[in-house]
């Protein structure tokens with residue numbers, strides 16, 4: 001025989017892959033948040049090679065840092081992570097609030113701050129108008145339904161995919177529920193904010209199985225990103241696992257230390 005394959009010496013060596021051998025697949029939200037996300041990774045010490053917001057490429061393997069980045073629509077990030085196509089994702093809390101995804105949410109990254117708000121045409125924002133059934137246009141039908149249901153207000157929800165501010169201008173809706181960051185888009189369309197429903201920032205989400213199987217690599221990532229983020233760890237809310245095993249809960253606790 002021309003070669004001899006070295007057998008693993010210890011049980012540990014056989015079953016525990018080296019950290020350097022583990023590749024993490026990370027789904028990043030394209031659009032407004034991508035530049036901020038790349039900045040956080042770079043500040044955390046990750047060399048991202050040719051990953052740039054200019055490129056049309058959707059997959060960026062970065063073997064030097066043991067990571068492959070996928071560039072996906074923000075609303076698709078929880079799906080990639082929940083199904084294990086990505087181990088980790090970076091996505092806004094607004095998206096997580098709208099989707100009931102079974103993913104861990106161990107870190108608030110603090111950037112991308114905005115709010116989900118109710119808005120109306122200037123002069124038509126009076127609260128008493130809300131007593132009769134109103135039409136609300138939004139990208140967030142579940143958040144909107146929950147919000148108005150909790151207040152006992154009957155609404156007809158019109159699902160749109162973008163340019164929500166247009167709806168009241170052309171008589172499609174009485175109200176909108178949309179993201180507000182600077183407020184400039186509302187102002188540009190003579191709309192005023194009626195109420196803030198929730199605040200949102202970028203969150204790191206993790207696949208349940210990956211957290212166990214790639215625990216060391218994911219813990220290292222969380223630790224490094226946490227060090228350059230201004231907010232602390234959270235592990236609450238709708239995006240927490242619906243049911244988690246004792247082992248997985250222990251794994252999350254260990255990442256908090």
Ligand code: PRP
Pocket residue numbers: 161162163164165178179180181182183184185186
């Ligand atoms: C978002 C949101 C508002 C705007 C708010 O839209 O839906 O339209 O940003 O930002 P501002 O308060 O800073 O003006 P986005 O640019 O994502 O596009 P879309 O309308 O197609 O969803």
